[in-house]
Amino acid sequence: MRHLACLIGLVLALLGHAADLRAHAVLLGTEPAQGARLTAAPPRLALRFSEPVVPIDLQILANGERLVVPAPAARGGDVLVELPAVLEDGSYLVSYRVRSADTHPIGGSFAFTIGEAAGASAPPPAHAHDRFWTMTALVVRALLYGGLLLVAGGRLLTVTVQVPSRITDLMSGPLRVTAWASLGLVALFAGVSGGGLVGGPPAILLTARPWMVALDSPIGASLAAAAAGLLLLLWEDGRRSAVVRAIAAALVALSFALSGHAVTAASRWITLPAIWLHTLGAAFWLGALWPLHLALRHLDTARAAPLIETFSRRASLAVGALLLAGLLLASLQLTSPADLIDTGYGQRLGLKILAVTGLLAVAALNRFHLTPGLRTGAAGRSAQGLCRTVAADMVLMALVIALTASLSLDAPPRALTGHMAGRGPQPAGQTLETTLRKHTLGVTVAPAVIGANSLTLRLLVPQGRPLSAEKLEIRLALPEKGIEPMRVAATREDDGSYTAAGFFLPVAGAWELRVDVLVDDFTKLIFRTELQIGEAHRH
Amino acid sequence: MRSFIAAAVAAALLPAAANAHVGLEAPEAPANSTYKAVFQIGHGCEGTPTTTLRVRIPEGMIAVKPMPKPGWDLSITRGDYARPYDYFGQELTSGVTEVTWSGGSLPDDQYDEFVLRGRLTGFEPGTVVRFPVVQECETGTHRWIEIPEPGQDPHDLDEPAPSLTITEGKSGH
Numbered sequence: 001m002r003h004l005a006c007l008i009g010l011v012l013a014l015l016g017h018a019a020d021l022r023a024h025a026v027l028l029g030t031e032p033a034q035g036a037r038l039t040a041a042p043p044r045l046a047l048r049f050s051e052p053v054v055p056i057d058l059q060i061l062a063n064g065e066r067l068v069v070p071a072p073a074a075r076g077g078d079v080l081v082e083l084p085a086v087l088e089d090g091s092y093l094v095s096y097r098v099r100s101a102d103t104h105p106i107g108g109s110f111a112f113t114i115g116e117a118a119g120a121s122a123p124p125p126a127h128a129h130d131r132f133w134t135m136t137a138l139v140v141r142a143l144l145y146g147g148l149l150l151v152a153g154g155r156l157l158t159v160t161v162q163v164p165s166r167i168t169d170l171m172s173g174p175l176r177v178t179a180w181a182s183l184g185l186v187a188l189f190a191g192v193s194g195g196g197l198v199g200g201p202p203a204i205l206l207t208a209r210p211w212m213v214a215l216d217s218p219i220g221a222s223l224a225a226a227a228a229g230l231l232l233l234l235w236e237d238g239r240r241s242a243v244v245r246a247i248a249a250a251l252v253a254l255s256f257a258l259s260g261h262a263v264t265a266a267s268r269w270i271t272l273p274a275i276w277l278h279t280l281g282a283a284f285w286l287g288a289l290w291p292l293h294l295a296l297r298h299l300d301t302a303r304a305a306p307l308i309e310t311f312s313r314r315a316s317l318a319v320g321a322l323l324l325a326g327l328l329l330a331s332l333q334l335t336s337p338a339d340l341i342d343t344g345y346g347q348r349l350g351l352k353i354l355a356v357t358g359l360l361a362v363a364a365l366n367r368f369h370l371t372p373g374l375r376t377g378a379a380g381r382s383a384q385g386l387c388r389t390v391a392a393d394m395v396l397m398a399l400v401i402a403l404t405a406s407l408s409l410d411a412p413p414r415a416l417t418g419h420m421a422g423r424g425p426q427p428a429g430q431t432l433e434t435t436l437r438k439h440t441l442g443v444t445v446a447p448a449v450i451g452a453n454s455l456t457l458r459l460l461v462p463q464g465r466p467l468s469a470e471k472l473e474i475r476l477a478l479p480e481k482g483i484e485p486m487r488v489a490a491t492r493e494d495d496g497s498y499t500a501a502g503f504f505l506p507v508a509g510a511w512e513l514r515v516d517v518l519v520d521d522f523t524k525l526i527f528r529t530e531l532q533i534g535e536a537h538r539h
Numbered sequence: 540m541r542s543f544i545a546a547a548v549a550a551a552l553l554p555a556a557a558n559a560h561v562g563l564e565a566p567e568a569p570a571n572s573t574y575k576a577v578f579q580i581g582h583g584c585e586g587t588p589t590t591t592l593r594v595r596i597p598e599g600m601i602a603v604k605p606m607p608k609p610g611w612d613l614s615i616t617r618g619d620y621a622r623p624y625d626y627f628g629q630e631l632t633s634g635v636t637e638v639t640w641s642g643g644s645l646p647d648d649q650y651d652e653f654v655l656r657g658r659l660t661g662f663e664p665g666t667v668v669r670f671p672v673v674q675e676c677e678t679g680t681h682r683w684i685e686i687p688e689p690g691q692d693p694h695d696l697d698e699p700a701p702s703l704t705i706t707e708g709k710s711g712h
Contacts, residue, residue, distance in 0.1 A: 026585050026586075028585070050585055050586050436688070518682070521593070521595075521673055521682075521684075522593075522595040522671035522673065522682075522684050523671070523684065524682060524684050524685055524686075526685065526688075
């Protein structure tokens, strides 16, 4: 029995090898060809193999998503896929896996682009709706920030400063409306930020998916805190409980600290309280401007003056804390002062600092010039002047809020340093090194996010000189998503490096990079490494 | 059952060269023996006939003599060995490093063998000796030169170099 089993095992294994003795099918060509730039959408895809094959899997990726296509049909060595609808302009990646007669699976990928917009420099379709999501999220975020600060600050003021009932009465209606509107913005922001995470057309807002995705991310906790704070404030309205009001304002401020780039900084235990303090200060400042404006317009100078003076003193404290926390956060997010000019994040932060400086100048004018004037003879002129500068304050504050919201557009320089080879004009990306039989391969991929990417390869012989390869083949695959290896053409540069530009990576993940280097006729080195390709949220 | 698996595994592992790839007829040879390397060519490239076969002689295989083949031009490249080898009392410092059969035409649907002979010297039993082979065709080239990295399954290679495993030498020879 044992011998029989042994014999059967041997025979089966040898049969397997016998079947293997035949050659594998070879891909002769595809239609469209790898890297083709088409002016119009092709009616079908065709893959030509050297011998009959059986399709196992074929996927077409655009926008990071798999298109729904009919099952591929095999006719001899040809595999055909009829494309159901006219494909939109953009970049596409086709990943295939077929089985040849010898049961050997053969897989590969190829990419092509359709339309004018599909040039190497144009954004791939993954970006088609990104802009919509980014801009919508920016607007909603700015409105939400404004609403939250206004509501929290307006209520916070009444905790810390004795506000005449005439003013609180004037404010209570609009504040309630703002609170409800902010609640609406919280919900909308969940959908919009979720839409940006999911990708796809604006119509997906009609589905539950973007909301679910957003609530599942750190944004969820942040929005929950904001909603809880707002609801608490609305509930408290009319009960006049200072403690509840303070807690609610603190919750709203906490919502700023619970998501965003600042939270992902390494020193979370510094950034979280810093943002919280920063937001509370901002809420106090902004939230106070509106009642002050009302006080100056609706109260006589004698009654407005004490309010303004008290606010002025308290504001100095709040603004001090706000500035300290803000500077601390800025220093954590930047790697050097040069970032203020070199990076998009830095530029916006610089603008914000400028706008805040303007705000401070106006505030100083109020504090040291106009406020003391309220008590003196020129009270009327001072009140008028104050009324105007407070209005200017509010405009500047709106600008600061918009700029703060726009900070979310780019990752801060601190977050990029981990992935960057060097600083300066070099695009953000990823650099890594791998060695094989004492040869070194340095790889830089940029920008290492979904879309068009480029690779720079540096090959060094054991002595450290650049290696001039007889031939170099680059393949990229993403097995976790079933994307088969795609060949990428490389050219040799004057400095001895090799570059491959403008190839398209449709989805994020750990892409496998394989580089076959033909050192001489009989020596080949096969380097393998992983490239982390991220979601496209930078521009 | 265990023997079934063992046999299957053994059969799957041993004739690694018997894939669709270029292989050696005898994938094992004793240490310090004369070895006849028979390269088996089962197919051309992309369906076109094989026109040239080039074999790099591994370091440690000395006194190599290729077998001429009717219809093919034979050329031999000589060079220095990495170290001197003892060949029946004679010290050899140089010899054949590359053998090329060219000018022939072996259609994709036909099979042929290319032969050379030499002395395996200085290899420890268990050593895997690899013969990088370049197969040139009317259209395209196969480079059977890939070598698995430590821990890598040789079956994962697309174009592995034909390999020979050294076994215990014959004593007293």
